[in-house]
Amino acid sequence: MPSSPSQQERSPAPPPSSSAPLTVGGPYAYYVLTVLFVVYIFNFIDRQILAILLEPIKKDLQISDTALGFLTGFAFAVFYTFAGLPLARLADRWVRRSLIAISLATWSVMTALSGLSRGFTDLALARIGVGIGEAGASPSAHSILSDYFPPEKRATVIAIYASGIYVGVGLGYWLGGWINDAYGWRMAFFVVGLPGLLMALLVRFTVREPVRGMSEHHSPSGQQYSLKEAWQFFTSISAGRYLAFAGGFHAFVSYGLGAWIPAFFVRMHGMTPGELGQWLSWITAIGGGGGTFIGGWIADRWVLTQPLARPYLSLIGVLLAIPTVAASVWIEDTHLALLMYLPASIFSSLWIGPAFATAQDLVPPAMRAMASAVFLFITTIIGMGAGPQTVGILNDWIGTPDAIRYSLLSSATIMNLISAWFFWKVSKTLLSDLRAKERL
Numbered sequence: 287m288p289s290s291p292s293q294q295e296r297s298p299a300p301p302p303s304s305s306a307p308l309t310v311g312g313p314y315a316y317y318v319l320t321v322l323f324v325v326y327i328f329n330f331i332d333r334q335i336l337a338i339l340l341e342p343i344k345k346d347l348q349i350s351d352t353a354l355g356f357l358t359g360f361a362f363a364v365f366y367t368f369a370g371l372p373l374a375r376l377a378d379r380w381v382r383r384s385l386i387a388i389s390l391a392t393w394s395v396m397t398a399l400s401g402l403s404r405g406f407t408d409l410a411l412a413r414i415g416v417g418i419g420e421a422g423a424s425p426s427a428h429s430i431l432s433d434y435f436p437p438e439k440r441a442t443v444i445a446i447y448a449s450g451i452y453v454g455v456g457l458g459y460w461l462g463g464w465i466n467d468a469y470g471w472r473m474a475f476f477v478v479g480l481p482g483l484l485m486a487l488l489v490r491f492t493v494r495e496p497v498r499g500m501s502e503h504h505s506p507s508g509q510q511y512s513l514k515e516a517w518q519f520f521t522s523i524s525a526g527r528y529l530a531f532a533g534g535f536h537a538f539v540s541y542g543l544g545a546w547i548p549a550f551f552v553r554m555h556g557m558t559p560g561e562l563g564q565w566l567s568w569i570t571a572i573g574g575g576g577g578t579f580i581g582g583w584i585a586d587r588w589v590l591t592q593p594l595a596r597p598y599l600s601l602i603g604v605l606l607a608i609p610t611v612a613a614s615v616w617i618e619d620t621h622l623a624l625l626m627y628l629p630a631s632i633f634s635s636l637w638i639g640p641a642f643a644t645a646q647d648l649v650p651p652a653m654r655a656m657a658s659a660v661f662l663f664i665t666t667i668i669g670m671g672a673g674p675q676t677v678g679i680l681n682d683w684i685g686t687p688d689a690i691r692y693s694l695l696s697s698a699t700i701m702n703l704i705s706a707w708f709f710w711k712v713s714k715t716l717l718s719d720l721r722a723k724e725r726l
Contacts, residue, residue, distance in 0.1 A: 308494060310501045315434040318493055319443060322427045323450045325390055325489060328482045329420055330454025332397040333362065335478055338462040338548045338559050339471040349406050355678020358545035361410045363671035366417035367663040374425040374659030375513045378652060382426035387490035393419030394482025401475035425658040432646045432654055433496040438586060440646060441596060445582020445639025452574025452635065455544060456567040463563020499651035516656035519649065525712050525719040526648055530664035532708035533641050536604050537669020538701040540634055543611065543694065545674035547627070550690050555620040565624050573631025582639025594713045596640035601709040603636030604702050611698045615691050650723045
């Protein structure tokens with residue numbers, strides 16, 4: 287990552303060839319949203335493709351479920367979160383679009399290198415590289431989109447961006463399963479990793495850097511915050527703390543399912559990765575992507591009459607996810623169990639747009655990337671770090687052929703209930719906490 291940005295990069299301006307002024311919510315803003323949406327698709331293709339490949343990798347490299355849980359969880363999450371904090375600080379000072387481009391190129395190369403792994407250590411190092419690369423993307427993207435679009439559209443816009451999660455996961459399931467069945471798991475990493483380099487060039491040369499605070503008509507004040515100040519401010523606000531824990535415990539379920547639901551259907555229903563990938567691709571893309579968009583869209587309209595709409599909607603989605611996830615892992619009929627995963631994906635994703643929009647609302651413009659990084663740090667350590675790892679440990683500890691069913695069922699139910707309680711706590715302090723940034 288650049289360590290000493292030039293003065294020109296510190297004070298970004300539109301490229302000379304682009305004479306049209308940047309406008310809030312205009313056509314170019316939607317172009318930027320589209321580009322960043324595609325970037326997030328690449329992000330989650332490369333992050334989650336490992337899930338559909340767990341069974342062939344397990345057989346080829348001869349590693350346990352606990353080790354697989356580490357690869358899908360902590361190997362990525364720890365470095366993703368710790369790298370995300372200083373990179374977010376850089377994003378609040380440097381050119382965000384350039385940081386996104388560099389990050390995209392880095393994680394794409396590391397994904398491709400995963401295909402060269404000779405054992406557990408090689409694959410773990412490659413996953414660490416993917417995590418470090420991806421750490422620079424979302425905080426920068428959240429900050430850019432918050433400048434390009436007005437606050438009243440923030441939950442919808444961030445939800446559209448975040449729906450790239452599920453499109454990416456769905457494409458990763460489909461591509462990974464199909465390529466694995468035809469050419470082996472190593473080729474899958476090569477095919478999905480390398481195209482990201484071209485996307486990085488598109489970001490660098492077509493996305494223009496907006497003025498910070500543009501959407502709220504804030505004049506750049508030159509105020510900068512340290513990482514420590516951003517962390518202390520966000521976590522000192524009750525709504526900030528509760529929001530992060532609510533997201534973290536629900537992400538525990540989402541990442542645990544995302545990592546292990548393919549292995550569940552392979553083990554319990556006898557499906558091949560290729561066959562399963564065809565099902566999970568559209569279920570995840572339509573269910574998760576649709577749920578994410580619907581959550582943001584409803585929240586931005588409901589909040590006009592109910593100021594607490596965002597935490598309320600998140601709470602509803604988390605509670606409705608409990609019975610639908612349970613049905614998906616408990617039903618014996620393969621096709622019915624897969625179809626039940628569709629409403630589970632919808633309800634599990636309603637919270638994303640409202641929660642990330644709330645995190646942006648709680649802090650001043652010059653702190654937005656770092657606020658997203660702090661939020662992501664807590665949610666990812668709890669969710670992506672502990673979720674897949676815990677399910678893997680439970681699988682080995684229970685030790686029966688159907689252990690994965692009980693691991694997924696128990697963890698999803700307990701963690702979703704905890705998440706729902708924290709979303710309820712957010713609603714109790716949100717309105718007063720939104721005024722805290724005025725004191726800075």
